[in-house]
Amino acid sequence: MSPTDAGRPLRVLLFIHSLHGGGAERVAADLSAHWAEMGRDVMVVTQESAEGDVYALHPNVRREVLHTAGEGGGLRGIWSNVQRVRALRRVVRSFRPDIVLGMMTTASVLSVLACAGLSCRVIATEHTHPPSQTLSGFWQRLRRLTYPRAARVVALTRGTADWLGQHVPGCRLAVIPNPVHFPLPRAEPILTPVAGDGRKRLLAVGRLHADKGFDLLIQAYAQLAPSHPDWDLVILGEGDERRALEAQVRNAGLASRVFMPGRAGNVGDWYESADLYVLTSRFEGLSNTLLESMASGLAAVSFDCDTGPREIVREGVDGVLVRPNGDVSALGKALDAVMSDAEDRRRMAQAATAVRDRFSAASVLQKWQELFDGVRAQGR
Structure with missing residues (x-):
């Protein structure tokens, strides 16, 4: 599929808590850069501010900050999540993406809720193996409720996909690994390895x-x-x-x-x-x-x-x-x-x-392309 559709570039919105470091955060920066270079309209939405970002975004990638980060349990936590859903929905309605990509569990859950009734397709992603997560019962229940409503749920590995198929029934699953980039990028802080001394x-x-x-x-x-x-x-x-x-x-x-x-x-x-x-x-x-x-x-x-x-x-x-x-x-x-x-x-x-x-970027991007093709052809 061409990066354009009906005369306009494909629009992709990635939602993630922050860009303050971590594997999923790096993948969000990398994927958004690749898609921007392909001529797509790309936006990255975070809850945390750009202050403290570890990963820089491509200059053609738009950035929106919801300023909705913060912890809270009980009724306060529920109200905070309502506010997050409302804030994300406002951005989605303004940007009008074709695809909304939730990066990690909570972002994926909030994306499904925020996009309910809108024309965009939501893709949820799991970047860790769920049994290793410290996920509250509240979020586990929300995952079981929302993931079957996503157009696809992407796992990094077949093992995670199998777990989701068993514990979150109704998901439409896909497996797409992270790409490896070589040569590796350089960024601060620069730490010089100890000079070779024969050891x-x-x-x-x-x-x-x-x-x-x-x-x-x-x-x-x-x-x-x-x-x-x-x-x-x-x-x-x-x-x-x-x-x-x-x-x-x-x-x-x-x-x-x-x-x-x-x-x-x-x-x-x-x-x-x-x-x-x-x-x-x-x-x-x-x-x-x-x-x-x-x-x-x-x-x-x-x-x-x-x-x-x-x-x-x-x-x-x-x-x-x-x-x-x-x-x-x-x-x-x-x-x-x-x-x-x-x-x-x-x-x-x-x-x-x-x-x-x-695990080249080209092969991984091809998998995403095939996924986008399938998702956009999928009827509601």
Whole structure:
């Protein structure tokens, strides 16, 4: 389908809480930029203000801020959500989009409610695996009510789509992964990796959050460190678990070999300086960092989460999947094997770059194009 329809560009509105950081936020910025470059009219609507944005929007993408962010329970919370729906509906009526894309669960629910009775088609999206979400019963009930009324519900992985099909009956499901961009963009803050000094580096990247399992990684590395004296561990990211993880490192006597430099906008430089990537998440949607590290030419050792890594890593070809998920001993054995075999590590690293084609922006955008075609042809 041409980006134009009946003489005017296709109009797409993306609704997301903020652009203050995170995987879904980055995807919203990337997709909106791609669609703007295709000649579509694109608007990104956020609840939070642009102050504090981590991701910049394409100059041809319009931005609207609802100023409706804020927490609240009980009747106050219900009234806040009514206000959000009303504010979003006003913007939708003014912009008159053909497609409204809700980015993540609550934004998707609010989008369906705000667009009730309007001519636009709503596409809901799930960017995490639902069992890993801390979603209240109120929002779970709203998801079950609203998702069947969406034109499509997009999951990043087949595993998440299967879960939605079982627990949110009536959804019209589609699976579209996130694209990987290579070479990776650079942004602030710029953190320079430690200069090469002949030491090897095991790298992990992500929010310092319990879901990412960095506590398990430190446990496994502590077991490996004596037998791999030339390997250091770098955990790149920032978050609420920093103090607990730093204490764990000190207690293990590893302060000189485990480094936590913070969040870097030049993460590509860190992939290039590393020798092996490790993902220890307890839960994943589709891991952007796993895709990026492999696109950068790193073999990967990853826990086999319920969803995500198994749809990226080709077992024994470009990485290793560790089972059972969360098992520190199994993780240590897998890391030990790959860290000990430089030739096998090089072989898998070379194969890993195939994700550039397997998850290319062109292939992902084609999936979105096919989805848009189907949604717009769908009768009400």
